[in-house]
Amino acid sequence: MMQLTEDLAARFAALTLGHVTREFPHKLDHVLDGHKDAQRPRDLHPIFYGSFDWHSCVHGWWQLMRLCRLFPNAGFVDDVKMLRDRLFTPENIAAERAYLSRPHAAAFERPYGWAWLMALSGEMPALETFARDFAALMVSYLGRMTYPIRTGTHFSSAFAMILAHRWAESRDPALSAVIERRARIWFLNDRDCQAWEPEGDAFLSPALIEAALLSQILPGPEFERWFDRFLPRISTGTPATLLTPAIVSDRSDGKIAHLDGLNLSRAWCWRLIGRALPDGHAVQAVAAAAYRDHLNAGLPHIAGDYAGEHWLATFALLALEAPRTA
Structure with missing residues (x-):
């Protein structure tokens, strides 16, 4: 099985250091209230202006800080920390937070970027207050949502709920509770998933992301019962x-x-699912094989074209590290 080695971590870090301060090309999530709002990414976001878009820059930094924690003596650590200290100043953090107070910023990066900022805060305590801004938004948002968004792209409810719940478990009981409550209301009665996927532009599996979320929310025996109803024939392919x-x-x-x-996020999901099921469960072998096949399909392609290079290494790290180190 592929392992997250220091050499591979160094490759991931080199790729990400190459784009977290690359301002262009850039795709903004930005509503203009007037002509004065037509500004370049660096002016709008003094920290997260690279990596093609705000959320990719955020999870690029999550990846870098995570790798620094996992490999504290690696050669890339000093370069990461030097850049971190230059960008993550109190003034720049305040400017990133102030963006949320703009008249039309309530849905900025909702919910994907919100959840990744919380994840980054778990690796970088200086962002705790910023993460709590997004946590408050998510409590309100989930409380108002009647239905989940079941898609394979950034709007996925379940994916954001996984990352946000991990952050909230030890920091925000209100957010943790609303995520657990919504997960049960939205997904607990799902049965016999047909899995009409993949979508043509998906980077998440709606079926497996839902299962991965419940693997983190439900106690082991309850998750096993739910999963056996959700994908009752998966052990036979x-x-x-x-x-x-x-x-x-x-x-x-x-x-x-x-x-x-x-392919990389499915590998992550299959590993989470396999580890949440009890030893000897019929799906464990299937999950292990699917993890290997999807990881082998995705990992060779994390570099080569900026369309993928600005974000894929983050999902490779998720897959290789799952389940996370505390």
Whole structure:
């Protein structure tokens, strides 16, 4: 099984250091209230202006700080910390927080970027107050949502809930409680998932992300009972769509390149699911094989074209490290 070694961590770090301060090309999530709001990314976001978009820069920094914690004596650590100290000043953090007070910023990066900022805060305590801004937004948002968003892209409810719940477990009882409550209301009665996927531009599996969320929310025996109802034939290879890596036809197309991320995030999900099931469960062997196949399909393609290079290493780290180190 592929291991997260220091050499591989150094490769991930080198890729990410190459884009977290690369301002262009850039895709803004930005509503203009007037002509004065037409500003460049660096002016709007003095920390998270790189990596093609705000959320990719945030989770690029999560990846860098996570790798520094996992490999504290690695050669890349000094470079990461020097750049961190230059960018993450109190003034720059205040400017990033102030962006949320803009008249049309309530849905800025909702919910994907919110959850990744919380994850980054877990590695960088200086962002704790900023993370709590987003946590308050998420408590309100989830409290108002009647239905989940079941998609394979940034709007996925379940993916954001996984990351936010991990952050909230020891920091924000209100957010942790609303995530657990919504997860049960939205997903607990799901049965016999057909898994009509992948979508053509997905980087998440709606079916497996839901299962991964419940693997983190439900006690072991309850999760086993739920999973056996949710995918009752997966031990015999059905639906095969969840066990077959996606084919990526054009890695220079940013949307099609999402499918490399799908392979990596599916690997992550299968590992979480397999570890949440009891020893000897029939699905464990299936999960292990699916993890290996999807990781092998995605890992060779984390570099080569900026469409994927600005974000894929983060999902490779998720897959290789799962379940997380405390």
